[in-house]
Amino acid sequence: MKKKRVLMIVIVVILLLLVGCIIWKKLGDKQNPVPIIKEQTPTNPVAESGEVVGFSGESKLIQLTEKNYEKEVLQSDKIVVIEFCNTWSEDCKVQEPILEVFAAENPEVKIAKVDTDAEIGLKDYFGINAVPTIAIFKEGKIERKVVGVVQKEKLTDLINK
Numbered sequence: 001m002k003k004k005r006v007l008m009i010v011i012v013v014i015l016l017l018l019v020g021c022i023i024w025k026k027l028g029d030k031q032n033p034v035p036i037i038k039e040q041t042p043t044n045p046v047a048e049s050g051e052v053v054g055f056s057g058e059s060k061l062i063q064l065t066e067k068n069y070e071k072e073v074l075q076s077d078k079i080v081v082i083e084f085c086n087t088w089s090e091d092c093k094v095q096e097p098i099l100e101v102f103a104a105e106n107p108e109v110k111i112a113k114v115d116t117d118a119e120i121g122l123k124d125y126f127g128i129n130a131v132p133t134i135a136i137f138k139e140g141k142i143e144r145k146v147v148g149v150v151q152k153e154k155l156t157d158l159i160n161k
């Protein structure tokens with residue numbers, strides 16, 4: 001009788017643990033504690049001819065370094081969008097033409113890029129672990145970071161939030 005009771009208690013405890021694990025897993029899937037948005041890699045806006053779709057002319061992206069960071073970002077009266085990238089990442093190669101088109105269409109927003117291989121200090125300061133990462137600054141303060149390729153419509157939404 002006593003063995004039967006102990007066995008029943010053990011079974012109930014195991015069932016409660018399983019149910020608790022299932023609930024915890026489901027809640028964990030819905031609640032992302034990291035305030036970083038991950039984007040899916042979109043199609044490349046570069047035509048088969050090699051030209052950027054919707055972009056023509058000279059680059060509008062500012063090359064950001066530790067030397068010009070204060071002037072270009074902290075002292076800027078515009079919203080600043082920074083792309084943290086490198087030269088060898090395929091996703092960065094997709095993101096840059098999107099930013100070029102965005103910059104041409106939105107002169108009220110300053111667009112800059114940081115080469116994370118060359119500007120390790122800025123990369124470490126902002127805790128950049130993946131490229132491309134887009135950071136949006138308003139009044140010299142970082143508002144949000146987005147990891148992955150961001151389409152210009154989504155970028156507009158993020159800036160207007």
